[in-house]
Amino acid sequence: MVRNIVKYGDVVLETSAEPITEFDTPELHGLIADMWETMYAAKGVGLAAPQIGLSKRLSVIDTSVGEREEDKIVIINPEIVLKEGSQTGEEGCLSIPGFREPVTRAHKVRVRAQNEKGETVEYDGEELLARALQHEIDHLNGILFVSHLSTLKRDMIRRKIRKLQKAGEWK
Numbered sequence: 001m002v003r004n005i006v007k008y009g010d011v012v013l014e015t016s017a018e019p020i021t022e023f024d025t026p027e028l029h030g031l032i033a034d035m036w037e038t039m040y041a042a043k044g045v046g047l048a049a050p051q052i053g054l055s056k057r058l059s060v061i062d063t064s065v066g067e068r069e070e071d072k073i074v075i076i077n078p079e080i081v082l083k084e085g086s087q088t089g090e091e092g093c094l095s096i097p098g099f100r101e102p103v104t105r106a107h108k109v110r111v112r113a114q115n116e117k118g119e120t121v122e123y124d125g126e127e128l129l130a131r132a133l134q135h136e137i138d139h140l141n142g143i144l145f146v147s148h149l150s151t152l153k154r155d156m157i158r159r160k161i162r163k164l165q166k167a168g169e170w171k
């Protein structure tokens, strides 16, 4: 089922999410299936549970956007255990549609997480995958990509969004 994606301004997006403690349950499998469906419907490369209004430490990533099954990654209770180098590239977010800005992040990361069965998994990512992993893990900590921008740029985006909210064009 495609879920509604919550937009910037909703407090759930800026709240640190709760760890997942029950694995391999029909609820968790159903939630992950919904997250894939929602992410692909929105043509995103990643989606975090807070973006569908659930304060849980779960994200899905597919940098191939549905092209390669082996690129599908589910990370639960993830942590970044290694960061190397830096990269700057355009970034956007399904919760902040219409805005894209350059963000500087680590070029390479190693992430340790749990899968849907609760098993420990590790992913090494570079470039786009590293960017997606950092962006989606940020979401679980209540951090949005605009937090990485200058105050000036962030305020500019906030003002534009406030206008859209007033016009009823942001929901």
Ligand code: NI
Binding pocket: 092, 093, 094, 095, 135, 139
């Ligand atoms: Ni995002």
